Amino acid sequence: MKPRQQRMLAVGLAALGIAIAAGLTLRAFQDNMMFFVEVSDVAAGKYPKERNFRIGGLVVGGSVQRDEGSIDIRFEVTDTACTVPVTYSGVLPDLFREGQGVVAHGRMGEDKVFAADKIMAKHDEDYMAPEVADSLSKHQQDIQQAVAKGAVECGTSDS
Amino acid sequence: MWKWFHQLASPPHFYRISLILAPWLGISGLILVAYGTWQGLFVVPMDYQQGDAFRIIYVHVPSAYLSMMAYMIMATSGAIGLIWRIKLSHAVAAAAAPIGAGFTFLALCTGSIWGRPMWGTWWEWGDPRMMSELILLFLYFGYMALRSSIDDTTKADKASAVLALVGIVNVVIVHFSVEWWSSLHQGQTVFKKGTMDADMRIPLFIMLIGFTLLFGSMLLRRIRTEVLYRERRTRWVREMILSPGGGA
Numbered sequence: 001m002k003p004r005q006q007r008m009l010a011v012g013l014a015a016l017g018i019a020i021a022a023g024l025t026l027r028a029f030q031d032n033m034m035f036f037v038e039v040s041d042v043a044a045g046k047y048p049k050e051r052n053f054r055i056g057g058l059v060v061g062g063s064v065q066r067d068e069g070s071i072d073i074r075f076e077v078t079d080t081a082c083t084v085p086v087t088y089s090g091v092l093p094d095l096f097r098e099g100q101g102v103v104a105h106g107r108m109g110e111d112k113v114f115a116a117d118k119i120m121a122k123h124d125e126d127y128m129a130p131e132v133a134d135s136l137s138k139h140q141q142d143i144q145q146a147v148a149k150g151a152v153e154c155g156t157s158d159s
Numbered sequence: 160m161w162k163w164f165h166q167l168a169s170p171p172h173f174y175r176i177s178l179i180l181a182p183w184l185g186i187s188g189l190i191l192v193a194y195g196t197w198q199g200l201f202v203v204p205m206d207y208q209q210g211d212a213f214r215i216i217y218v219h220v221p222s223a224y225l226s227m228m229a230y231m232i233m234a235t236s237g238a239i240g241l242i243w244r245i246k247l248s249h250a251v252a253a254a255a256a257p258i259g260a261g262f263t264f265l266a267l268c269t270g271s272i273w274g275r276p277m278w279g280t281w282w283e284w285g286d287p288r289m290m291s292e293l294i295l296l297f298l299y300f301g302y303m304a305l306r307s308s309i310d311d312t313t314k315a316d317k318a319s320a321v322l323a324l325v326g327i328v329n330v331v332i333v334h335f336s337v338e339w340w341s342s343l344h345q346g347q348t349v350f351k352k353g354t355m356d357a358d359m360r361i362p363l364f365i366m367l368i369g370f371t372l373l374f375g376s377m378l379l380r381r382i383r384t385e386v387l388y389r390e391r392r393t394r395w396v397r398e399m400i401l402s403p404g405g406g407a
Contacts, residue, residue, distance in 0.1 A: 011238055011242055026339075033340045035285055035343055036341050056341055092279070093278060095278075103343055119279065121277060122343055125351065125354045126354050127213060127359055128207050128356050129359075131204075
């Protein structure tokens with residue numbers, strides 16, 4: 001084997017070794033790499049009990065309740081299968097609205113209500129002009145229907 | 160083809176070619192970026208949710224793409240230098256690092272400025288996309304620090320090439336972070352169908368090409384200085400400097 005081929009082999013094997021090591025490490029830390037916990041996992045009780053974590057999902061349409069004269073807000077998040085109620089008191093990001101993806105940071109209460117201390121809006125990968133978006137509001141209705149249908153599935157699978 | 164390739168790897172030949180090529184890349188890049196900026200700021204309609212804030216995408220996406228592109232160029236030329244012992248390719252790797260670090264910094268800054276009004280946060284520790292892009296910046300810093308800490312150029316080339324190769328893992332993570340894990344950062348837009356209207360997407364592609372051309376021009380200019388320094392004791396450099404044109 002020529003020295004050049006030896007070097008090629010050495011670099012190739014080293015790269016392969018690093019790739020495998022990195023892959024295994026990432027697999028081991030899979031849960032820690034997640035930025036938020038899915039709503040279904042939270043509903044099934046798979047979340048950190050004694051510490052803060054983030055929950056991510058869509059704001060259920062019509063679920064947002066604001067207290068008159070205060071900044072307290074209560075709403076439900078869903079992943080189209082399960083829903084979890086969230087309470088929050090503070091400033092909301094511009095993109096917060098019903099049907100919008102949000103990430104809430106906080107802690108799960110005894111009453112199974114998620115008490116958030118920070119709300120972030122999650123933007124999706126779609127960009128379009130306002131007039132195009134109007135004609136696409138059907139998309140929102142589809143989400144609502146999926147939410148209504150999914151809530152039943154979540155209840156039956158959990159009980 | 161191979162002959163042309165070997166010729167290109169010879170420093171004096173590369174030096175002459177880059178002298179001709181760099182201004183053209185720079186000028187065409189500037190024209191495209193100017194056109195794309197005008198389109199992005201004044202012509203493109205605003206986004207249905209984000210309003211005008213989305214326009215930062217025309218700087219953010221090209222910077223983020225180049226932050227990874229520069230790293231891949233740096234690592235690949237490092238590997239070529241290790242295997243084929245081509246001196247020029249190590250010069251390419253050394254020249255690419257600061258430019259890549261610059262674009263990484265720009266991507267992080269523009270993302271943060273956009274994130275404050277849209278997400279409601281400047282920075283989130285724990286988001287895989289943000290963390291891996293920050294690690295990319297630190298990898299660039301580490302690479303440059305390693306290079307400058309070793310006096311012997313040949314040794315510095317080898318050591319930094321190995322570091323660059325190991326760091327490729329992180330570039331893969333940056334790219335797939337939004338698919339493998341849940342994140343605050345949104346998923347892929349640019350090369351996915353139906354995610355962006357054509358009148359928003361086309362200026363983005365113009366910016367991508369323009370940024371790439373500008374990057375090419377910057378890279379060539381930096382390689383040229385790197386080559387001059389590395390070959391400072393050779394005859395061709397001396398002859399060129401002493402020649403009537405002075406090697407401008």
